[in-house]
Amino acid sequence: MFTLFANNWPTYLSGFGYTIAASVLALIASLILGTVFALLEVSESRALRGLASTYIEIFRNIPLLVVTMVFYLVIPMYVVKINGFTAGTIGLSLYTSAFIAETIRSGINAVRSGQMEGARSNGMTYIEAMRYVILPQAFRFSLPALGNQFVNLVKNSSVLSFVAGFDLMYQADSIAFSTYQVLPSYLIVGIFYLILTMPLSYYMKHLEKGGRKQDV
Amino acid sequence: MSSFVQAYQWVNLRFLLQGFWLTIEVSLISITVSFMLGLILGTLRFSRIRYVSALEGFMIDLIRNLPLLLIIFFTYFGLPQLGIRVSPFGAAVSALVIFESAMISEIVRGGLAAIDPGQMEGARSNGMSYVQAMVHVIIPQALTKMIPALLSQFVSLVKDTSLATIILLPEMLYRAQIIYSQNSTYMIPMYLMISILYFAICFTLSQLAKRLARRLA
Amino acid sequence: MRKVTKALLVSLLALFMAGCGKPRGNEYHQIVKTKTITWGIKTDTRLFGLLSVKSGKEEGFELDLARAMTKQMLGPTGQAKFVQTTAKTKIPLLLSRSVDVVLATMTITSARQKIVAFTHPYFAAGQSILVKDSSPIKGIKSLNRRGIVVLAVKGTTAVDNMKKFAPKARVQEYDDYVQAFAALKSGQGDAMTTDNGILAGIASENRGYHLAGKTFTDEPYGMALNKHQPDLRNALNKSLAVLKQNGTYRRLVEKWFTGIKGFSVKEAEH
Numbered sequence: 001m002f003t004l005f006a007n008n009w010p011t012y013l014s015g016f017g018y019t020i021a022a023s024v025l026a027l028i029a030s031l032i033l034g035t036v037f038a039l040l041e042v043s044e045s046r047a048l049r050g051l052a053s054t055y056i057e058i059f060r061n062i063p064l065l066v067v068t069m070v071f072y073l074v075i076p077m078y079v080v081k082i083n084g085f086t087a088g089t090i091g092l093s094l095y096t097s098a099f100i101a102e103t104i105r106s107g108i109n110a111v112r113s114g115q116m117e118g119a120r121s122n123g124m125t126y127i128e129a130m131r132y133v134i135l136p137q138a139f140r141f142s143l144p145a146l147g148n149q150f151v152n153l154v155k156n157s158s159v160l161s162f163v164a165g166f167d168l169m170y171q172a173d174s175i176a177f178s179t180y181q182v183l184p185s186y187l188i189v190g191i192f193y194l195i196l197t198m199p200l201s202y203y204m205k206h207l208e209k210g211g212r213k214q215d216v
Numbered sequence: 217m218s219s220f221v222q223a224y225q226w227v228n229l230r231f232l233l234q235g236f237w238l239t240i241e242v243s244l245i246s247i248t249v250s251f252m253l254g255l256i257l258g259t260l261r262f263s264r265i266r267y268v269s270a271l272e273g274f275m276i277d278l279i280r281n282l283p284l285l286l287i288i289f290f291t292y293f294g295l296p297q298l299g300i301r302v303s304p305f306g307a308a309v310s311a312l313v314i315f316e317s318a319m320i321s322e323i324v325r326g327g328l329a330a331i332d333p334g335q336m337e338g339a340r341s342n343g344m345s346y347v348q349a350m351v352h353v354i355i356p357q358a359l360t361k362m363i364p365a366l367l368s369q370f371v372s373l374v375k376d377t378s379l380a381t382i383i384l385l386p387e388m389l390y391r392a393q394i395i396y397s398q399n400s401t402y403m404i405p406m407y408l409m410i411s412i413l414y415f416a417i418c419f420t421l422s423q424l425a426k427r428l429a430r431r432l433a
Numbered sequence: 434m435r436k437v438t439k440a441l442l443v444s445l446l447a448l449f450m451a452g453c454g455k456p457r458g459n460e461y462h463q464i465v466k467t468k469t470i471t472w473g474i475k476t477d478t479r480l481f482g483l484l485s486v487k488s489g490k491e492e493g494f495e496l497d498l499a500r501a502m503t504k505q506m507l508g509p510t511g512q513a514k515f516v517q518t519t520a521k522t523k524i525p526l527l528l529s530r531s532v533d534v535v536l537a538t539m540t541i542t543s544a545r546q547k548i549v550a551f552t553h554p555y556f557a558a559g560q561s562i563l564v565k566d567s568s569p570i571k572g573i574k575s576l577n578r579r580g581i582v583v584l585a586v587k588g589t590t591a592v593d594n595m596k597k598f599a600p601k602a603r604v605q606e607y608d609d610y611v612q613a614f615a616a617l618k619s620g621q622g623d624a625m626t627t628d629n630g631i632l633a634g635i636a637s638e639n640r641g642y643h644l645a646g647k648t649f650t651d652e653p654y655g656m657a658l659n660k661h662q663p664d665l666r667n668a669l670n671k672s673l674a675v676l677k678q679n680g681t682y683r684r685l686v687e688k689w690f691t692g693i694k695g696f697s698v699k700e701a702e703h
Contacts, residue, residue, distance in 0.1 A: 073619045076619040081620055083621070084621070163616075164605040173606075174606060176525075177524075177587050180528065
């Protein structure tokens with residue numbers, strides 16, 4: 001296993017880079033999209049609420065792999081050519097944004113009652129109240145849940161390997177089936193994934209515990 | 217447009233529905249087994265038995281933090297090396313069970329931790345043993361609170377069955393790919409169809425979760 | 434933190450040790466005793482081994498050949514069991530003994546011979562490329578340019594050959610032929626490359642695609658088995674020779690490959 005890594009480390013590292021890049025890009029995109037759809041979901045317009053919940057339900061209930069395949073295979077046929085990395089990152093962003101929207105929405109609901117009226121009676125508009133009072137608190141409230149979504153996102157980025165996205169899993173495959181050392185190759189990428197996910201999920205656990213103590 | 221209709225001819229639909237059935241079958245088996253395992257593992261971890269809980273907790277965290285795809289490869293290529301010949305079906309189910317029971321055990325542990333510790337003391341002072349108090353008092357209460365989280369985990373499980381296409385499990389996605397490989401115009405109709413089918417299962421489950429969450433809140 | 438690292442290393446090591454193989458018995462005796470041969474076959478390769486939408490079963494030249502071989506080796510009561518493999522999984526599945534013999538468009542190469550054993554060849558293929566009819570690509574030479582993307586399947590000899598014949602092109606690898614061809618259709622690459630028989634199978638079913646240029650490698654297919662199994666190897670070779678002699682082999686080649694565009698039955702026979 002160690003010689004396998006010694007012989008192939010540039011390949012593993014490049015996969016590691018692609019995995020990190022896809023995760024970070026998708027995190028940013030899905031945070032933005034997720035916040036927008038969460039705001040639409042709590043808005044006063046029925047049409048906007050309907051639009052948001054349709055979007056959320058669609059992406060929550062269809063497998064990520066199917067979403068990614070559609071972006072990789074169908075969109076280039078009719079709309080615009082996109083490569084595997086891009087298609088995978090778009091799929092990841094849309095899929096994760098639906099979960100993030102749900103998380104932020106429940107954060108907004110948890111802090112909104114009372115606060116909104118207070119802010120409005122102080123002369124803020126609805127948008128101002130959201131922007132300066134509700135959203136910052138909602139984010140803080142849902143931070144542990146958001147962190148879990150990010151851990152999921154990193155793990156889910158492995159679907160890039162289906163569409164030649166050059167990520168960790170794709171490189172592991174490539175090395176596994178050219179050296180025939182299948183299990184060792186997968187063990188190595190397993191460690192790489194753990195380097196990303198383990199600290200994050202322990203930190204989130206720590207936050208959750210801290211948050212609970214503060215509440216009491 | 218005519219190819220759209222043609223794509224849904226009975227031969228294709230039948231082929232796809234066999235995969236739909238397999239998806240349901242794999243999901244049901246995995247849900248049942250991983251729920252039971254997750255319940256046991258979560259309770260064990262919550263009970264803080266020296267060394268056992270710590271080691272178990274570490275293994276669970278390890279599994280929870282790996283991509284499911286990787287675990288599927290481990291069961292598919294690893295189990296035969298232990299002398300167990302597995303079919304794609306067996307490998308997929310065991311990977312799903314390993315991964316999902318780790319996820320579910322976390323939900324269970326969290327649910328148990330949310331129960332007021334006073335309940336345990338009360339039950340114990342009424343003469344119940346620790347195990348009796350867990351089985352009769354704590355776990356039933358925690359379970360009702362966990363139902364929404366559990367159901368959404370089951371939704372994830374159903375969606376995750378699609379990953380088993382990588383080890384050639386002939387489920388829905390795999391069959392859709394075979395169909396459109398024979399006629400490229402079938403690609404969109406096929407993705408549309410399986411999206412609808414996945415949506416049908418998952419949406420039903422997640423609506424159930426929402427309704428239960430509302431009733432229990 | 435140090436404890437965590439230590440525990441991590443120990444558990445990974447345990448997993449790794451568990452993965453090391455055990456001594457193997459005589460696989461031929463096992464096969465004769467159970468009267469069953471487990472064949473690793475393809476499900477994504479038209480003409481050779483493809484899951485049929487109509488029947489829901491795998492069909493193709495290699496499936497028929499495996500059945501004929503089974504009967505020849507074990508008599509009329511012999512059972513052929515099929516395990517689906519892809520280009521990338523066939524050797525791991527053989528090494529882990531999930532299958533007894535791989536009969537899945539597998540080229541005999543010296544690199545592979547270090548890891549597994551082969552029978553005599555049963556099919557003569559050669560690497561070729563598949564392009565859209567409108568493509569300017571005329572053959573392997575036009576692929577050797579920067580900016581060209583070639584689609585191939587993980588674990589095939591085609592991937593390695595591209596490094597030799599078109600080192601400037603970028604190769605993207607997929608899990609099976611179904612996905613690689615879907616990617617070609619979606620315009621994710623300029624050409625798809627693998628053996629001519631496989632590409633001819635795809636072109637025969639999909640209008641608008643053709644094989645560009647001649648084959649540029651020799652890819653003799655052999656059945657693969659684990660090393661140090663001389664009894665099994667001899668039995669397979671003997672049966673293959675009998676099938677070639679009594680005309681069964683020829684009948685199967687003609688059944689599957691007659692009239693396939695860009696493909697000659699004569700060249701295929703070995």
